[in-house]
Amino acid sequence: MRTIVKICGLSTEETLDAAIAAGADMVGLNFYPKSPRFVTPERAAVLAARARGKLAVVALTVDVPLPALGDLVAAVDPDWLQLHGTEDEDTIRAARRTFGRPVMRAVGVSATGDLAAAARFAAVADRVLLDAKPPKGPGALPGGNGIAFDWDLLAGLEAGPYMLSGGLSVGNVAAALAAAPVIGVDVSSGVERAPGVKDPDLIHAFVSAVRAVGPIAARSQLESIAP
Template identity: 55%
Template sequence: MRSERVKEAGAAMSLEVKICGLSEPRTLDAALDAGADVVGLVSFPKSPRHVSVEQAATLAARARGRARVALLTVDATDNLIAELVAATMADILQLHGQESPERVRALRLIFGREVWKAVPIGEAADVALAQPYWDVADRVLFDARPPAGASLPGGNGVAFDWRLLADLDPKQSFVLSGGLTPDSVVEAVQTTRARAVDVSSGVERGPGVKDPDLIAAFVTRARSAAVSSSQR
């Protein structure tokens, strides 16, 4: 069962900002310097943001002590996850595949890490897809449903209608993702009352190529969104 401590922390803390798909020391440093709370490393060969186990280890070591590290995988085997965890000492497993609630529960027990489960959103009925995961994942990550024919489960630069989450209990530990940008994050946070946001393609100047200026702008504007939301 998900820890009550995580629920309480989620209800009380300020906005948490995650920059995902970092693959170079230079842009990882940009995220850390901007004050990102979580940095994400992608292990999925189809993604332009994919890093090897060795690259992930180097980047995680560079981030250690300055931000939490999340490993994004897609229907990965236990062996691959074990190799990645051993190499990076990651804090979070972020699951973007077809992982069942039982699989999420098992991975959380096996690896003793915080687990985030991505749920794709395209229409109102999709919000209910999160229901089986609330009690087995530490957080549910709401991402936009991939466009038809897309090869990636996320990082497609597509947003969903944030109003679909407007009635969600803000005490639920969820992360808002999907096509966020420095220009849209304020509205997104104010609409959903999210306490955590995750960006990848929205801070890139090309597929997999992060832009330090966009990273800094995103973190700054996300922080301002959290302040303005708390004053409403």
């Protein structure tokens, strides 16, 4: 199974086309209003239609109530939902049941104890995104902060539908994959030339760096989940 690559926070046709041409498996559209990567549902619908059938479109939300999430699903028709806030297991179950889409739940990691939450969510979500915990203080974003956590914390992580995020870049993704027992990686700020401004060349370089690592042959016990 090859490593899944998700490029998150796209907002233009140029960068979406770059992700498609590079061979990414998933793209994320960010609906968190405080993020520099925020897109409106109307804009996202245009991008999602352009991506349809080429790669999986993920709608990233933060603590959005189910009725509002339903409006978003109706407008954009994403392939996946990514819950990046404080959503609990019941919310994940309800979202999967109500909208008929697979759900990815992000979990902040800064210590070994955080892996218990990751395992708990892995029992109900289709994927769990292991992300660095955001810095404390006003203005901190739930994700996309360009911060990596200590990947050695994942050494004892049992096989599961885990993806890795947080501070990944062209220069460190190979080392991250060597350290982390995950089925995929998710990058946002690591392929930007400014906050919210993706660089097509960096997108191509990142995907190439992941593909150069090769398939997940050394992790044959991991479940193969198609994007």
